[in-house]
Amino acid sequence: MTGRAVTLGLAFVLLSGCDGVQSMLEPRGPHAARIATLWWVMLAVCTVVLLIACGLVLAAVFRGRGSDETELSLKQQRSLVIAGGVVAPVLVLLGFLVYSVKISQAMIAEPANALRIEIVGHQWWWQVSYPGEGRTDLNVTTANEIHIPVGRPVSIELRSRDVIHSFWAPNLHGKTDVIPGRKTHTWIQADAPGTWRGQCAEYCGLQHAHMAFLVIAEAPEAFYAWMNAQREPAPEPQSPSAVRGREIFLNGPCMMCHTVRGTLAESTYGPDLTHVASRRTLAAATISNTRGHRAGWVLDPQVIKPGTQMPPMNLSNEDLHAVLDYLETLR
Amino acid sequence: MQTSDANAATIETTGTSEDVLDRTWQSPPGFPGWFLHVNHRSIGKRFIATAFLFLLIGGVEALVMRLQLSRPGNTLLSPDLYNQFFTMHGTTMMFFFAVPVMEGFAIYLTPLMIGARDMAFPRLNAFGYYVYLIAGVALYISFFLGMAPDAGWFAYVPLSTKEYSPGMRMDVWATMITFIELSALVAAVELIVTILKLRAPGMSLHRMPLFIWAILVVSFMIMFAMPPVMVASLMLAIDRTAGTHFFNVAAGGDALLWQHLFWFFGHPEVYIIFLPAMGMLSAVIITFSRRRVFGYTPLVLALVATGFIGFGLWVHHMYTAGLPQLGSSFFTAASMIIAIPSGTQIFCWIATLWGSRPDFRPPLLFALGFFGIFILGGLTGVMIASVPFDLQVHDTFFIVAHFHYVLIGGAVFPLLGATFYWFPKITGRMMSDRAGHWSFWLAFTGFNLAFFPMHQLGMIGMPRRVYTYIDGLGWNGLNLLATVGAFVFAAGIVVFVLDALISMRSGPIAGRNPWNADTLEWSTSSPPPNYNFREIPVIEGRYALWDATGANPHVVGLRDDRREVLVTTVLDAHPQCISILPGPSPWPLAMAASVSVAFIGMLWSMWWVPVGFALTFVAMIGWHWPRHHVRRPPWEEKERPED
Numbered sequence: 001m002t003g004r005a006v007t008l009g010l011a012f013v014l015l016s017g018c019d020g021v022q023s024m025l026e027p028r029g030p031h032a033a034r035i036a037t038l039w040w041v042m043l044a045v046c047t048v049v050l051l052i053a054c055g056l057v058l059a060a061v062f063r064g065r066g067s068d069e070t071e072l073s074l075k076q077q078r079s080l081v082i083a084g085g086v087v088a089p090v091l092v093l094l095g096f097l098v099y100s101v102k103i104s105q106a107m108i109a110e111p112a113n114a115l116r117i118e119i120v121g122h123q124w125w126w127q128v129s130y131p132g133e134g135r136t137d138l139n140v141t142t143a144n145e146i147h148i149p150v151g152r153p154v155s156i157e158l159r160s161r162d163v164i165h166s167f168w169a170p171n172l173h174g175k176t177d178v179i180p181g182r183k184t185h186t187w188i189q190a191d192a193p194g195t196w197r198g199q200c201a202e203y204c205g206l207q208h209a210h211m212a213f214l215v216i217a218e219a220p221e222a223f224y225a226w227m228n229a230q231r232e233p234a235p236e237p238q239s240p241s242a243v244r245g246r247e248i249f250l251n252g253p254c255m256m257c258h259t260v261r262g263t264l265a266e267s268t269y270g271p272d273l274t275h276v277a278s279r280r281t282l283a284a285a286t287i288s289n290t291r292g293h294r295a296g297w298v299l300d301p302q303v304i305k306p307g308t309q310m311p312p313m314n315l316s317n318e319d320l321h322a323v324l325d326y327l328e329t330l331r
Numbered sequence: 332m333q334t335s336d337a338n339a340a341t342i343e344t345t346g347t348s349e350d351v352l353d354r355t356w357q358s359p360p361g362f363p364g365w366f367l368h369v370n371h372r373s374i375g376k377r378f379i380a381t382a383f384l385f386l387l388i389g390g391v392e393a394l395v396m397r398l399q400l401s402r403p404g405n406t407l408l409s410p411d412l413y414n415q416f417f418t419m420h421g422t423t424m425m426f427f428f429a430v431p432v433m434e435g436f437a438i439y440l441t442p443l444m445i446g447a448r449d450m451a452f453p454r455l456n457a458f459g460y461y462v463y464l465i466a467g468v469a470l471y472i473s474f475f476l477g478m479a480p481d482a483g484w485f486a487y488v489p490l491s492t493k494e495y496s497p498g499m500r501m502d503v504w505a506t507m508i509t510f511i512e513l514s515a516l517v518a519a520v521e522l523i524v525t526i527l528k529l530r531a532p533g534m535s536l537h538r539m540p541l542f543i544w545a546i547l548v549v550s551f552m553i554m555f556a557m558p559p560v561m562v563a564s565l566m567l568a569i570d571r572t573a574g575t576h577f578f579n580v581a582a583g584g585d586a587l588l589w590q591h592l593f594w595f596f597g598h599p600e601v602y603i604i605f606l607p608a609m610g611m612l613s614a615v616i617i618t619f620s621r622r623r624v625f626g627y628t629p630l631v632l633a634l635v636a637t638g639f640i641g642f643g644l645w646v647h648h649m650y651t652a653g654l655p656q657l658g659s660s661f662f663t664a665a666s667m668i669i670a671i672p673s674g675t676q677i678f679c680w681i682a683t684l685w686g687s688r689p690d691f692r693p694p695l696l697f698a699l700g701f702f703g704i705f706i707l708g709g710l711t712g713v714m715i716a717s718v719p720f721d722l723q724v725h726d727t728f729f730i731v732a733h734f735h736y737v738l739i740g741g742a743v744f745p746l747l748g749a750t751f752y753w754f755p756k757i758t759g760r761m762m763s764d765r766a767g768h769w770s771f772w773l774a775f776t777g778f779n780l781a782f783f784p785m786h787q788l789g790m791i792g793m794p795r796r797v798y799t800y801i802d803g804l805g806w807n808g809l810n811l812l813a814t815v816g817a818f819v820f821a822a823g824i825v826v827f828v829l830d831a832l833i834s835m836r837s838g839p840i841a842g843r844n845p846w847n848a849d850t851l852e853w854s855t856s857s858p859p860p861n862y863n864f865r866e867i868p869v870i871e872g873r874y875a876l877w878d879a880t881g882a883n884p885h886v887v888g889l890r891d892d893r894r895e896v897l898v899t900t901v902l903d904a905h906p907q908c909i910s911i912l913p914g915p916s917p918w919p920l921a922m923a924a925s926v927s928v929a930f931i932g933m934l935w936s937m938w939w940v941p942v943g944f945a946l947t948f949v950a951m952i953g954w955h956w957p958r959h960h961v962r963r964p965p966w967e968e969k970e971r972p973e974d
Contacts, residue, residue, distance in 0.1 A: 022792030022804055024723040035719050039790075042720065046710040053677065057702045060684040061691075070686030077625045077682040085629075085678035086671060093667040093713065100717035101660050107719060108656060123495075163490040164586060166651055166726060170792050174722020175651040179587065180489055181580030184653040197804070201651075201726040201794045203483050205490055206410050209797035286801065306410055 143271030169198030233262030245326025375439025421484030446531025461923030545610025666716030693767025697748030704740025729789025755841030774823030780816025
């Protein structure tokens with residue numbers, strides 16, 4: 001049942017057609033493009049090596065079948081081993097080494113004018129914040145959804161709240177581990193608008209499988225529009241039901257873990273919900289963010305994501321709808 | 332080991348000298364006697380049988396995991412159970428199957444291949460086996476009690492620390508790992524001394540069979556690789572039980588320290604599994620091509636070079652941890668360089684096989700399967716040595732595919748071939764060629780179906796160690812294919828095991844040398860007599876049986892009525908002295924049990940450590956009790972009342 005809910009969920013989210021939204025073979029940024037090229041080159045060379053080596057093995061054992069045994073002369077044997085076992089691998093490996101070191105250097109050189117993002121790995125979700133150029137009121141904090149402007153480098157600082165995670169959005173770049181007690185760093189850039197999925201790649205416990213996120217690359221105008229909307233505190237709820245929902249939220253266990261800016265809920269243990277309704281997914285890109293999924297998640301998250309830190313909420317039907325109405329206002 | 336003692340009393344001898352020799356080297360009969368065995372063939376067979384049992388258990392775990400992953404959102408295993416399964420699968424296969432099975436073959440074959448009657452420290456051998464058995468049984472008991480470890484076979488901190496893995500699961504893991512490494516270490520000590528000091532006269536180092544070279548190199552690697560992981564697992568254990576802070580970041584510990592210590596062991600571990608398989612392949616290729624191998628010296632150098640370079644690669648497991656670039660480049664270079672000795676070996680074998688019209692019997696088939704699978708795995712290994720490429724595929728199914736290609740292709744296929752090859756020596760009977768062909772083709776096809784698609788799965792985004800995945804990412808079909816392949820592969824293994832079990836009782840009688848092979852173990856009967864060799868031969872060439880002139884030179888002067896072995900010099904195997912080996916003894920078991928009291932008791936209370944220590948002390952006194960007089964064992968007294 002869990003599976004089916006999860007399964008249905010994401011189909012809505014990823015508009016771009018599903019295959020390849022989390023693939024290093026469909027690069028959409030400079031790093032991923034370089035690595036993909038490296039892969040195709042290595043694949044071509046290694047395929048040739050594999051065919052030659054296996055061909056030689058087969059030739060060796062099938063040669064002379066039905067006729068007399070033949071043997072290579074000592075000199076031929078020596079040349080074969082030196083050529084195939086030493087010279088050829090040295091040349092191939094040297095080529096690979098130089099090529100890959102060159103790519104590493106290109107990846108390290110981070111351009112100026114990068115947009116800064118801070119990401120904190122939690123068991124089992126990603127906190128994403130955009131420091132507001134020295135002004136705390138311009139800070140934006142969201143979760144499991146990384147918006148970036150197309151064509152601009154994005155410098156990412158990674159920290160962990162608990163165990164080791166690994167940040168990976170394969171369409172844009174390789175992994176960077178997220179290690180408690182240290183800051184690690186990477187930078188990415190998207191060359192075209194699009195939505196891709198990324199996922200934690202270092203085993204981090206029970207729900208490692210459901211610790212994903214979306215990267216949404218938009219034209220700069222759209223990105224800044226999003227950013228400005230995110231900077232706003234939560235809007236005042238209008239409908240009586242939503243007002244009641246906020247009351248339940250602020251007087252219940254919700255505010256022990258979550259932040260809704262503009263209210264008294266300021267805890268950072270769980271994801272910031274100030275604009276939760278604007279996000280495309282819930283539970284770390286596990287289910288799509290529909291009213292039905294929000295209801296299921298609030299009532300019994302343990303069914304959708306067993307072991308998640310979010311406890312089940314014991315709400316009456318009426319209260320549940322009030323909370324859902326309130327959450328819907330958090331756009 | 333005790334040097335020859337002039338005061339030692341002789342035992343009475345009756346019957347022919349062969350009877351006396353047989354009685355001297357006999358292992359005690361019956362079930363209680365089972366616990367007294369110290370003979371290398373007994374111990375070797377136990378290692379092999381136990382390890383194969385663990386292979387089957389680990390294999391079943393793999394199949395269940397494959398079922399879980401056969402479709403998105405499957406609920407066959409809960410996340411908690413899945414995490415235990417993959418942790419147990421890795422731990423079982425690496426620590427309880429791959430290393431012990433290689434040790435088992437080494438312990439069984441080494442004395443036979445070098446012309447010795449037993450190993451240098453027979454009781455230590457038995458001790459190692461009991462430690463292994465106890466560790467394995469304890470680990471699986473914890474599994475059935477629902478306390479199996481669940482932080483991966485690599486147990487990265489801080490996930491494996493008390494804070495994030497409360498309960499006893501990781502305590503069990505850390506303790507059992509420390510324990511099993513102890514077993515590997517004593518086997519390594521034993522093998523090194525045996526190989527360097529007990530070779531038959533004439534078997535100078537440059538005449539040693541390649542399998543023995545491989546075992547020698549591996550034993551040295553174990554000596555250097557196991558201590559770091561023992562230290563690490565002990566640090567983890569006391570971090571958890573005694574609250575030390577080696578890995579506690581908040582208290583000034585370090586999360587990456589564990590990774591360095593673990594992979595400093597973990598990478599050589601791969602070669603510890605792989606090199607014995609190279610030795611096996613050399614033996615099979617020499618026998619089935621009926622040729623002297625081309626490039627003995629390069630092959631030996633390749634083994635030694637792999638042994639050294641294998642210690643310089645560990646950081647390639649940590650490229651994503653953000654290490655400085657210069658350092659990473661060094662490890663890239665080292666990781667690529669290690670392909671050269673492997674390439675050299677492969678081409679030496681190709682040169683040897685060229686035009687030899689070999690017999691396509693199962694051992695050779697498995698050897699050929701090795702070439703296809705291992706070369707592919709080696710090439711993906713070269714790819715992931717590249718930092719940028721590894722950043723993408725690290726911790727994905729690409730890596731799962733890579734190391735199964737390397738380990739199953741590089742170790743399990745040669746191992747199955749070797750099992751088929753040495754089976755007649757061990758049991759006296761042949762396995763079935765027909766079943767051998769079936770098991771090979773099932774295993775080969777199934778393996779490739781199961782693991783080849785995983786390369787692509789990794790590249791299209793599927794990380795390792797996920798208990799499920801969502802629909803819509805394009806992973807479904809390949810996962811299903813991999814699951815089907817896994818079952819075909821398993822069928823191949825089942826055919827192999829059934830064939831072995833049936834042939835053990837009813838296979839055709841093998842005779843001394845069914846393959847017309849060159850190494851010394853084939854000169855004695857199958858299975859070998861208690862004393863291995865009636866006469867210790869003097870070796871006349873690198874291919875002991877093929878190079879024998881027929882003059883049959885041999886050693887005289889070893890007594891029949893006590894366990895004597897000839898000690899020779901390290902380089903040239905010149906006779907040096909005679910060593911008297913201990914016979915059947917209860918102390919290895921007593922010692923292993925005492926050590927277990929300390930290790931396993933530690934899971935509940937630190938107080939068991941001093942208790943275990945005291946018991947170990949007692950066992951040690953028993954073990955070292957002087958034995959000037961070699962008495963006839965009691966069960967023989969009963970059988971021979973006329974004495």
